[in-house]
Amino acid sequence: MNIHFFKLASLFYLFGTLFYSAYILFLKDSLSKLATIIVTIGFVSHTLALLARYLEAGYTPVTNLYESFSFFAWMIIGILLIANFKYKIKVLGAFLTSIALIFMLFAFALPKEILPLAPVLRSFWHPFHVTFAFLGNAIFTLAFCCGVIYLIQEHQLKSKKMGAIAKRLPSLKVLDDLNYQSLKFGFPLLTLGIITGAVWAEYAWGRYWGWDPKETWSLITWFLYAAMLHQRLTVGWRGRKAAIMAIAGFFAVLFTFLGVNLILPGLHTYSNWKP
Amino acid sequence: MLELIIIGLNHKTTPIEVREKLAFEESEMENALSQAHSLPSLKENMILSTCNRVEIYAISQNAEKGILDLKDFLSRFHDLPLINFEKSLYFLIGEEAVRHIFRVASSLDSMVVGEPQILGQIKAAYTLATESNTSGLILHRLLHRAFHVAKRVRSETRIGDSAVSISSVAVELAESIFGSLEQRSVLLIGAGEMCELAARHLVAGGAGKILVTNRTYERAVSLAKEFNGEAIPFDEMGQGLKKVDIVISATDAPQYLINHDQVVKVMKERKQSPIFFIDIADPRDIAPEVGDIENAYLYNIDDLQKVANENIKDREKEAQKAEAIVQDEVTKFVHWYQSLEITPTIIALRNKFEEIRKGELEKMLSLHPNFSEKERRSLEALTSAIVNKILHDPLTRLKQNDGEAMSDFYINTLRTLFQLPERTGGEIKEED
Numbered sequence: 057m058n059i060h061f062f063k064l065a066s067l068f069y070l071f072g073t074l075f076y077s078a079y080i081l082f083l084k085d086s087l088s089k090l091a092t093i094i095v096t097i098g099f100v101s102h103t104l105a106l107l108a109r110y111l112e113a114g115y116t117p118v119t120n121l122y123e124s125f126s127f128f129a130w131m132i133i134g135i136l137l138i139a140n141f142k143y144k145i146k147v148l149g150a151f152l153t154s155i156a157l158i159f160m161l162f163a164f165a166l167p168k169e170i171l172p173l174a175p176v177l178r179s180f181w182h183p184f185h186v187t188f189a190f191l192g193n194a195i196f197t198l199a200f201c202c203g204v205i206y207l208i209q210e211h212q213l214k215s216k217k218m219g220a221i222a223k224r225l226p227s228l229k230v231l232d233d234l235n236y237q238s239l240k241f242g243f244p245l246l247t248l249g250i251i252t253g254a255v256w257a258e259y260a261w262g263r264y265w266g267w268d269p270k271e272t273w274s275l276i277t278w279f280l281y282a283a284m285l286h287q288r289l290t291v292g293w294r295g296r297k298a299a300i301m302a303i304a305g306f307f308a309v310l311f312t313f314l315g316v317n318l319i320l321p322g323l324h325t326y327s328n329w330k331p
Numbered sequence: 332m333l334e335l336i337i338i339g340l341n342h343k344t345t346p347i348e349v350r351e352k353l354a355f356e357e358s359e360m361e362n363a364l365s366q367a368h369s370l371p372s373l374k375e376n377m378i379l380s381t382c383n384r385v386e387i388y389a390i391s392q393n394a395e396k397g398i399l400d401l402k403d404f405l406s407r408f409h410d411l412p413l414i415n416f417e418k419s420l421y422f423l424i425g426e427e428a429v430r431h432i433f434r435v436a437s438s439l440d441s442m443v444v445g446e447p448q449i450l451g452q453i454k455a456a457y458t459l460a461t462e463s464n465t466s467g468l469i470l471h472r473l474l475h476r477a478f479h480v481a482k483r484v485r486s487e488t489r490i491g492d493s494a495v496s497i498s499s500v501a502v503e504l505a506e507s508i509f510g511s512l513e514q515r516s517v518l519l520i521g522a523g524e525m526c527e528l529a530a531r532h533l534v535a536g537g538a539g540k541i542l543v544t545n546r547t548y549e550r551a552v553s554l555a556k557e558f559n560g561e562a563i564p565f566d567e568m569g570q571g572l573k574k575v576d577i578v579i580s581a582t583d584a585p586q587y588l589i590n591h592d593q594v595v596k597v598m599k600e601r602k603q604s605p606i607f608f609i610d611i612a613d614p615r616d617i618a619p620e621v622g623d624i625e626n627a628y629l630y631n632i633d634d635l636q637k638v639a640n641e642n643i644k645d646r647e648k649e650a651q652k653a654e655a656i657v658q659d660e661v662t663k664f665v666h667w668y669q670s671l672e673i674t675p676t677i678i679a680l681r682n683k684f685e686e687i688r689k690g691e692l693e694k695m696l697s698l699h700p701n702f703s704e705k706e707r708r709s710l711e712a713l714t715s716a717i718v719n720k721i722l723h724d725p726l727t728r729l730k731q732n733d734g735e736a737m738s739d740f741y742i743n744t745l746r747t748l749f750q751l752p753e754r755t756g757g758e759i760k761e762e763d
Binding site for chain 2: 083209213214216217218219220222223226227228229230291292293294295296297
């Protein structure tokens with residue numbers, strides 16, 4: 057059942073991506089509205105998929121790579137819908153939906169069976185840890201998109217080409233504001249994710265911190281975002297620098313999420329994932 | 332047949348000196364409309380008079396006569412010999428005239444293609460004609476179609492989307508940097524006309540506080556007063572740079588007033604908050620390297636002009652799409668217009684035959700008073716049948732042909748051959 061909803065959601069995200077892209081091409085507001093409706097339906101379907109899987113498995117379904125990709129994508133779409141509602145930056149849809157779609161496609165290729173939960177994952181802290189961590193990640197994904205769009209728009213302005221591209225993109229200020237907002241919300245969430253992880257580690261392995269690759273990389277990511285926040289508040293690292301940092305931060309997030317699992321063996325490498 | 336005619340002149344055909352003389356002032360418009368209306372060759376008329384064009388739209392039974400009368404009217408009303416402006420006039424009849432009105436309303440015929448004012452001006456002109464009772468059924472329909480076409484062009488093309496003047500480009504750029512101009516402060520360096528003009532545009536776009544600095548402090552004070560702003564002494568310009576978001580510079584200083592290192596320093600003090608320099612001075616006031624500094628954006632007059640030119644090219648591309656829409660709508664309108672003529676013609680033709688039949692029947696019956704009721708009824712039926720039979724084929728053909736290319740020709744032929752009375756109004760349903 058959960059797989060059906062998952063497939064349906066992926067399909068809706070696909071069409072959402074297409075319609076958001078069509079909006080960028082033709083600049084017809086109706087297209088972006090339609091895309092938002094489609095993506096919202098996809099999000100509902102995705103939520104049902106997660107719920108169904110939760111009921112079928114009996115635990116929060118973020119325990120292997122398939123589930124993590126799906127959960128990450130779900131969070132991204134959720135953030136997109138909130139950002140859409142609050143900021144009305146219509147071009148964001150195409151970026152975020154396509155990233156979510158890519159995650160869905162990755163997930164699609166991965167083993168999806170529900171397996172008995174490994175004892176170490178059976179914890180009160182598990183749902184909190186993954187929710188904080190992935191919500192933070194999703195917000196950093198938004199910051200990443202803003203950063204990319206910012207660099208494009210800034211390049212247009214600096215090179216004095218205010219043509220078709222510049223017309224489609226939001227103002228630098230809006231992008232930079234959203235970048236900062238993302239940082240303000242994303243950083244505490246990342247922090248909470250790490251703390252809940254540490255607490256959980258104490259219960260599971262009897263130590264708060266063990267320099268497992270996942271732990272190390274999440275700390276690196278944390279420092280990166282901490283530096284970003286610090287520099288912005290003290291010496292005014294905004295605009296281009298902030299955009300570049302948001303992009304770099306996102307790659308750190310991706311590596312912590314994926315690279316560690318795929319390349320560096322450690323405690324977070326989930327049992328049923330064999331590349 | 333009633334024909335739409337246009338007589339007019341515009342910025343392309345006529346220099347401003349002549350246009351001025353032929354323009355209708357608002358106060359004399361009512362009088363002009365009713366004078367034109369009293370011309371026997373005209374059924375309906377309206378006058379569009381803007382700074383770029385003077386045009387009279389009229390419905391006439393005789394297009395050539397109508398145009399002659401209108402020429403004469405223009406000359407009389409403005410007390411200007413026809414010879415002085417006849418060469419500037421253009422005349423349009425029928426389908427061409429419809430296309431012209433649609434193009435004007437969609438701002439395809441404007442000096443700045445895509446500028447939005449013209450539609451409002453036509454609406455006002457039409458309202459005036461309606462209030463003066465000089466417009467009627469056909470102009471009503473035509474103008475409403477024109478508004479519809481303009482709306483379609485606006486929504487289906489991006490003809491009016493981009494800035495094509497230097498100051499509107501500057502406003503657009505500022506919006507790309509700052510989101511909106513609201514609360515954005517502006518520093519004017521120089522108190523000349525150029526600065527003032529640019530500042531006016533920014534203020535109209537919503538800009539907040541205005542600072543003015545000038546080598547002659549008094550002039551800065553007086554310009555600052557106009558904007559409810561604040562004057563600062565010229566040697567404290569650096570202080571101003573710290574505070575504002577947008578800088579407009581237009582002095583006649585022979586060398587750069589603002590250089591790279593100075594701005595780098597200012598940017599630190601501003602905590603890198605973005606700043607937009609608009610250098611409209613010639614020679615330039617701001618060193619071009621300033622544009623390389625992060626979060627500083629520098630556009631000089633040539634850069635602005637370049638963006639404006641790009642946008643103009645863009646508009647021209649969009650204008651081609653708009654022309655296709657206009658063509659589509661002209662076809663629709665002409666179709667409607669021609670269908671106007673068929674129904675009344677059919678009725679007129681039927682009436683004419685019926686009259687002849689009744690007349691002849693009565694004549695005959697009065698000669699033979701001894702005909703029985705039954706015989707009379709038979710004669711009645713017989714003559715009716717003959718008339719119907721005769722009319723059946725031509726009328727069917729005519730109805731089938733409704734709106735086709737030849738229908739105009741058929742209608743005219745019928746009206747001429749059978750000497751049908753002139754059409755009056757007729758009942759036309761408004762469809763939208």
